[in-house]
Amino acid sequence: xxxxxxxxxxxxxxxxxxxxxxxxxxxxxxxxxxxxxxxxxxxxxxxxxxxxxxxxxxxxxxxxxxxxxxxxxxxxxxxxxxxxxxxxxxxxxxxxxxxxxxxxxxxxxxxxxxxxxxxxxxxxxxxxxxxxxxxxxxxxxxxxxxxxxxxxxxxxxxxxxxxxxxxxxxxxxxxxxxxxxxxxxxxxxxxxxxxxxxxxxxxxxxxxxxxxxxxxxxxxxxxxxxxxxxxxxxxxxxxxxxxxxxxxxxxxxxxxxxxxxxxxxxxxxxxxxxxxxxxxxxxxxxxxxxxxxxxxxxxxxxxxxxxxxxxxxxxxxxxxxxxxxxxxxxxxxxxxxxxxxxxxxxxxxxxxxxxxxxxxxxxxxxxxxxxxxxxxxxxxxxxxxxxxxxx
Ligand code: SF4
Numbered sequence: 001x002x003x004x005x006x007x008x009x010x011x012x013x014x015x016x017x018x019x020x021x022x023x024x025x026x027x028x029x030x031x032x033x034x035x036x037x038x039x040x041x042x043x044x045x046x047x048x049x050x051x052x053x054x055x056x057x058x059x060x061x062x063x064x065x066x067x068x069x070x071x072x073x074x075x076x077x078x079x080x081x082x083x084x085x086x087x088x089x090x091x092x093x094x095x096x097x098x099x100x101x102x103x104x105x106x107x108x109x110x111x112x113x114x115x116x117x118x119x120x121x122x123x124x125x126x127x128x129x130x131x132x133x134x135x136x137x138x139x140x141x142x143x144x145x146x147x148x149x150x151x152x153x154x155x156x157x158x159x160x161x162x163x164x165x166x167x168x169x170x171x172x173x174x175x176x177x178x179x180x181x182x183x184x185x186x187x188x189x190x191x192x193x194x195x196x197x198x199x200x201x202x203x204x205x206x207x208x209x210x211x212x213x214x215x216x217x218x219x220x221x222x223x224x225x226x227x228x229x230x231x232x233x234x235x236x237x238x239x240x241x242x243x244x245x246x247x248x249x250x251x252x253x254x255x256x257x258x259x260x261x262x263x264x265x266x267x268x269x270x271x272x273x274x275x276x277x278x279x280x281x282x283x284x285x286x287x288x289x290x291x292x293x294x295x296x297x298x299x300x301x302x303x304x305x306x307x308x309x310x311x312x313x314x315x316x317x318x319x320x321x322x323x324x325x326x327x328x329x330x331x332x333x334x335x336x337x338x339x340x341x342x343x344x345x346x347x348x349x350x351x352x353x354x355x356x357x358x359x360x361x362x363x364x365x366x367x368x369x370x371x372x373x374x375x376x377x378x379x380x381x382x383x384x385x386x387x388x389x390x391x
């Protein structure tokens with residue numbers, strides 16, 4: 001989901017790469033990248049090489065709490081174990097291809113993911129929090145009409161290591177303490193890709209983000225944003241405890257079919273039922289966040305705001321209105337500020353919590369996915385090419 005990162009289309013200000021002391025781990029053919037293993041998998045791997053399972057906890061702490069990617073620096077491990085780790089495993093962060101920095105503190109990294117492929121990861125600092133927006137796929141097949149990433153089509157899913165390593169990379173690049181002075185307080189799956197279409201990698205990645213020996217992020221500080229893959233919303237609820245955001249953008253099926261084509265497969269009635277199930281019976285108060293990109297003359301009328309209020313009435317919901325960020329070849333325009341305010345006013349008048357997202361990083365790049373799209377060729381695959389099914 002790319003709607004978190006709505007930055008205005010201004011001339012990009014790039015800074016040279018590789019200034020952060022980040023280095024790719026040495027290539028080791030056949031070696032397992034430890035970023036890809038949650039605690040259970042790591043324990044199994046260690047049992048396989050005759051090591052005690054609790055070694056997994058120690059090594060996770062080195063990687064995620066202390067930011068160490070070099071086995072030689074893991075000083076409480078024996079020399080023999082370090083040698084055996086080096087023979088079988090790597091801790092390999094992604095390679096930085098490009099970086100942009102905004103005067104407001106927003107930072108955008110383009111990370112190399114295999115040969116000729118790249119993804120974007122964005123850090124957005126705010127009062128008392130730092131949100132990292134990460135990618136789950138290279139490109140996206142969901143074909144949302146207003147989305148820059150959709151222009152690229154889907155290239156492939158990221159694996160667990162490629163998802164988790166974005167957070168490690170960003171924490172390192174931001175220079176924070178991995179334990180006490182956390183710069184990254186929240187992680188949102190709103191970068192390139194539909195995370196629930198990569199469910200198999202998403203779940204172990206979330207487990208690592210939330211593990212006390214991993215990044216230790218609390219339940220509400222990890223958000224999965226989906227365009228509405230209904231069966232996977234139910235599965236997500238069973239597997240992990242995270243915040244949920246829905247890329248909604250329209251209050252009726254006719255308009256949503258046009259803006260978010262997955263709606264033709266899982267219409268609003270099914271999606272809303274899935275959202276009710278997601279929040280039902282939680283032991284903590286939970287809202288689903290509904291993202292609504294404001295498109296001039298398309299979905300921003302007061303009448304549609306009233307329809308939206310009716311749709312969400314009685315549900316634990318928060319609406320996040322997102323001023324559209326234009327990109328080349330788009331047919332949409334950003335709603336006028338007064339239209340956005342009027343829309344929000346209608347929602348609030350109906351007791352729906354509504355906020356308008358501030359645009360961030362206005363002096364750097366454009367919409368999520370656009371920078372990568374400029375530099376890499378995509379092998380286009382779209383929604384109609386890819387069967388969406390529960391594995
Ligand atoms: S096309 Fe993909 S990345 Fe873009 S908004 Fe839709 S689901 Fe998100």
